[in-house]
Amino acid sequence: MLSALAEPTERDDESTLRPKRLSEFVGQPRVREQLELVLEGAQRRGQPPDHVLLSGPPGLGKTSLSMIIAAELGSAIRITSGPALERAGDLAAMLSNLVEGDVLFIDEIHRIARPAEEMLYLAMEDFRVDVVVGKGPGATSIPLEIAPFTLVGATTRSGQLTGPLRDRFGFTGHMEFYEPHELEQVLRRSATILGVDLRPEGAEEIAGRSRGTPRIANRLLRRVRDFAEVRADGEVTREVARAALKVYDVDDLGLDRLDRAVLSALVRSFGGGPVGVSTLAVAVGEEPTTVEEVCEPYLVRAGMLARTPRGRVATALAWAHLGLTPPPQAPGEGTRWPPVE
Structure with a gap:
């Protein structure tokens, strides 16, 4: 429910709610202003803008911004992902079909295969790729000119990008988590599109439990809409939102069942830690990657979990949240971890 990763069944809903223009995009004021300057400057010069890298946690609007870039330029957009580009030939085929001014969007670009990444270097700089024909001593390299294009790369782990690839982007925008009042704007816009009777206090309640992520806010809005239509009069008030989110196990701080299970296991089974993530995952019956990528980022940001060299540690706030x-040695109570003997 509260994972910021997109579910396959959500793609159609997300496409309906995506903003179409930069003026419609809510939040990220710094990135939006910088991007506006980049695009307008390129349009005045009559040239494709520099390649754009968007980094940040999932669910904050990187894909939406890539589509907005294409819309603002009046260009077509070709969409792919890093894991899909396993061979250089896959990338060469896509690049050769681009028309001048097109936008190529590569999601999770840090996961692109090395041969395709090395081909991308030349394409980004000189709009040319070298296609190798044949094998062994008889192999020949054929240069292939491609139309000038703009690459938009999105990554949730910018630290995993290689230096040569990162340096070839002319503009890098880092997406930040949203403030509650920004999420309320997102919810009001989405409610208008979906035809939901959302009251201001209802929007405030949902926004406060959305982990600063628009994708989660929109997902919760759809679930609260279901509750309001089935068990209420269709109006999303604060009381209706609270009752709905209680049904879906989302508490006041935006923690769901799995988050509370992780904290409960850490506190009750391991005395607050430190404990390794693999052991913690076994205790809650989940994969380590799920705990590490879905639960931990928000728990750390909320100040309930601390990562230490010895393992994960529950903070004083986590103990208090569980009642x-x-x-005395819990982080957050004026002590440091590990405690001094």
Whole structure:
């Protein structure tokens, strides 16, 4: 429910709610202003803009911004992902079909295969690729000119990008988590599109539990809409939103069942830690990657979990959230971890 990763069944809903223009995009004021300057400057010069890299956690609007870039330029957009580009030939086929001014969007670009990445270097700089024909001593390299294009890359892990690839982007925008009042704007816009009778206090309640992520806010809005239509009069008030989110196990701080299970296991089974993520995952019956990528980022940001060299540690806030008294050595109580003997 509260994973910021997109579910396959959500693609159609997300496409309906995506903003179409930069003026419609809510939040990210710094990135929006910088991007507006990049695009307008390129249009005045009559040239494709520099390649754009968008980084940040999932669900914050990187894909939406890539589509907006194409719309603002009046260009077509070709969409692919890093894992889909396993061979250089896959990328060469896509690049050769581009028309001048097109936007090529590569999601999760840090996962692109190395042969395709090396081909991308030349394409980004000189709008040319070298296609190797044949094998062994008889192999020949055929240069292939491609139309000038703009590459938009999105990544949730910018640290995994290689230096040569990162340096070839002319503009890098880092997406930040949204403030509650920004999420309320997102929810009001989405409610208008979906035809939901959303009251201001209802929007405030949902926004406060959305982890600063528009994708989660829109997902919760759709679930609250279902509850309001089935068990209420269709109007999303604060009371209706609270009752709906209680049904879906989303508490006041935006924690769901899995988040609370992780904290409960850490506190009750391991005395607050430190404990390794693999052990913690076994205790809650999940994969380590799920705990590490879905639960931990928000728990750390909310100040309930601390990552230490010895393992994960529950903070005093986590103990208090579970209704327990934190021990003296719990981080957040004026002590440091590990405690001094």
